[in-house]
Amino acid sequence: MSRLKSVFSFLFALTVSLDFFIPGKDVFFIWEKIPGFNILFGLAACIAIVFIAKSLGEKWLYRKEDYYG
Amino acid sequence: MVEWIPPWLIFIFGAAFVPFLKGRLRNTYLLFLPVLAFLNLINMPEGKGYVMNFLDYRLILCRVDNLSLPFGYIFVIITFIIFIFSLHLKENKEFALGLVYGGSATGVVFAGDFITLFIFWEIMAVSATFIVWGNKTKASRDAGFRYILFHLVGGVCLLAGIIIQVYTAGTTEFNWTGLNGTGSYFILLGFAINAAIPPLHAWLPDAYPEAPVTGAGYLTAFTTKTAVYVLARGFAGTEFLAWTGAFMAVYGIIYAMLQDDMRRLLSYHIVSQVGFMVCGIGLGTAMAINGAVAHAFSNILYKTLLFMSTGSIIYVTGKRLLSDLSGSDLYKKMPVTLVLYTIGAFSISGIPLMNGFISKGMIMYATGLQLHGSIHLMLGFASVGTFLSVALKLCYFAWFGSNKERAVEAKEPPINMLAGMGFTAFLCILIGIHPKILYDILPFALDYQPFKAAKVISTILLLSGTGLGFMLIIKKLSPVPRISLDTDWIYRKGAKKLISIMEIPITRLVAGINRVVFDLLPSSLSRASKNPLALLKIALGKVFLQFAAPEKREEIIHRIMTEKENYPEYTIKRLPIGTSVLLTVLFMLIYLLTYYV
Secondary structure, three states, X not given: OHHHHHHHHHHHHHHHXXXXXXXXXXXXXXXXXXOOHHHHHHHHHHHHHHHHHHHXXXXXXXXXXXXXX | OOOOOOHHHHHHHHHOOHHHOOHHHHHHHHHHHHHHHHHHHHHOOOEEEEXXXXXXXXXXXXXXXXXXXXXXXXXXXXXXXXXXXXXXXXXXXHHHHHHHHHHHHHHHHHOOEHHHHHHHHHHHHHHHHHHHHOOOOHHHHHHHHHHHHHHHHHHHHHHHHHHHHHHHHOOOEOOOOOOOOHHHHHHHHHHHHHOOOOOOOOHHHHHHHHOOOOOHHHHHHHHHHHHHHHHHHHOOOOHHXXXXXXXXXXXXXXXXXXXXXXXXXXXXXHHHHHHHHHHHHHHOOHHHHHHHHHHHHHXXXXXXXXXXXXXXXXXXXXXXXXXXXXXXXXXXXOHHHHHHHHHHHHHHHOOOOOHHHHHHHHHHHHHHHOOOHHHHHHHHHHHHHHHHHHHHHHHHHHHHOOOOOOOOOOOOOOXXXXXXXXXXXXXXXXXXXXXXXXXOOOOOOOOOXXXXXXXXXXXXXXXXXXXXXXXXXXXXXXXXXXXXXXXXXXXXXXXXXXXXXXXXXXXHHXXXXXXXXXXXXXXXXXXXXXXXXXHHHHHHHXXXXXXXXXXXXXXXXXXXXXXXXXXXXXXOOOOOHHHHHHHHHHHHHHHHHHHHO
C-alpha cells in the first residue's frame, strides 16, 4: 500500500510539474494562467461541495426514509 | 421499391409481435429489430420524407438532418444494448414497452412538425410510465402515477404552446422558435419538464430509482435526451438556457451528495449532465451545439452503463442503499461488474480516453470561446462533484466501504447482463480513443483537438485535486440512511397541507353562512313578528333618549327596560273590542255626513 502511495505521489508531482512547462494551453480566463490552478480548484470545490451538501442536508433537507409514508 | 421507412415504424410495428414470441426465437427477433433499424438509418437520405396532409395541416413524419441523425443512431444502439442486458427476462411486456418507448423517442427526433412531435411525445410519457410500473411495488406504482401526472401537465403545456404557435406562425413545421410570443413560452415549458430543469425535475429522481433494474436503462436514455434534441432544435442560442443549464449542473451534484439510494444518486447526475447539454444549447454557437449533441450521445452510453451496473448489484443482492452495502466487499464477489462500473464512472467524470472527456471538453471549450467565465467555473465545479460522487463516493461505498462486519451474498450477474454492459463500456472507450466516429456525425463541421497535452494535464490535475479532497474528508461522506426533500415535496406533502389550510377558512365561512341564513335570521324574524309594536316603541324610546332633557332620561330608560323585560308581552292596557266597534261606527258616521254635505 505504501508503495502504491509513493507511485501515486510521484505521478502526481510529475503532472503538477508538467503543468508548468507544457505549452499550448487554451487560455481564455486569467486564472488559467496560474500553473496548478486546477488542482487547487479541484480540492477547494470538493471540500465546498461536501460542506454545502452536508449542511443543507442536516439543517434542512434530510428526512427519515419513511417520511412520505 | 421502398428504400427506407421511418425508423420508429420498425420499433412500434415490431413491438406488436413481441407478445407472441418465446425463447430463442424471441431473443433473435429482439436483437434483429434494432439492427434492422440501424441499417435503415444508415440508408436514410437527408431531407424530408413521408410528408402527408392531415386536416389541412402538413405532417412531416421524417425529417432527416445532421441534428436528428445522431440522436437516431444512439437511440437505436441503446435499445440494442438494453435488449442484450435484459434477455434473461421471462416476461415479454417490458421488451414491447421498450420498443414503443424507443420508437416514440425516435419518432420525436425525426418529427418535422409539431403535430407529429406531440403525438410521439405523449406516447413516450405513457410507455415510460408502464415501464416504471413494471417493478410491481407500491413505491413504483405511486412514483409511476406521479410521473404520468407530471408529464401530462407538461404535455398540456406543450399542446397549448403548439396551438398558439401554429395559429400565430401559420405553419406546423417545427424549426427554430426562440423565445418570442406566448406560444413559445408554453412550448419551452413543456420541453423543460422533460429536460428535468429544476424546479420541474422532481419526477426524475422520484421515478427512475423505482423502475425495474432492466427498464431503468430505457428511462435514462430517452426522455431527457429527446428534450435535449427539441431544445437544440427550437431554442438554440437562448441565453437564459445557458445559465439554467449551469445552475442545473450544480444543483444535480449537490443533491447527489445527499443520496443514499444508488440509482437516485445517479438520477441526480442525469439532471447535472443534462445541465451541461442545456448550457451548450443556450450558448448556441456551432461548437456549443456540437458539444451538447456529443454529450447527449456519450451520456446515453455511460449513464446507461452506470444504471446497468448498479442495477446488477440490486439484481444480485436485492439492496439498493449505499448504507446497506458499505463494507460488504462486493469487489471480491463482483469484480467484472466493478470494472464495468468504473469505466462508466470514469466516462461521466471526463477522464481522458473516455467518451465523457471529449464531449464535456467541447462544452467547456465553447464557454471559453465565448468568455463566459462564471458559467465555465460552474461547469468545472459540477465536474468536480461528478467525479467525487460517482467515481469516488458511490464506487467506494458500494464496492469497498469501511463497515467490515457486513456479509452480503453476491455473485456476478447473468452473462447477458455482463455482455450488455461490456458492449457499452467498449463503446465508451472506443469513442474516447477514437472520437472521430462521433465527430463525423455531429451537426456542424468541427475544429477541435481533444487530446492536447496541456488539456489532458489540466483535467488530470482537476481530478487529482478532487481525489485529494476525497481522501481528506472521507469520513464526512459515509452514507446516511436518509432521504432529502426536493421540489416534489410541493405535491407530495405541500398539496395536502395546502388543502387543509384552505379547508379551515372555507368550512368556517360555510358554517357562518349556515348559522346566519338558516338559524339566526329566521329565529329573530319570528321573534320580532310576535310584537312589532313593542320593538317600535323600544326603537323610538332610544331615539327620544338622544334628544331628551336630562331630567327625563331616567324615565325613558325605565320605559325601555320595562318593554324589554316584558317582551313579547304587551305592556299597554288593551282596549276591549267594543271600543274598536264604537270608533268604527263613529268614523263611518263622519264619512256619511261629509258625503251628504
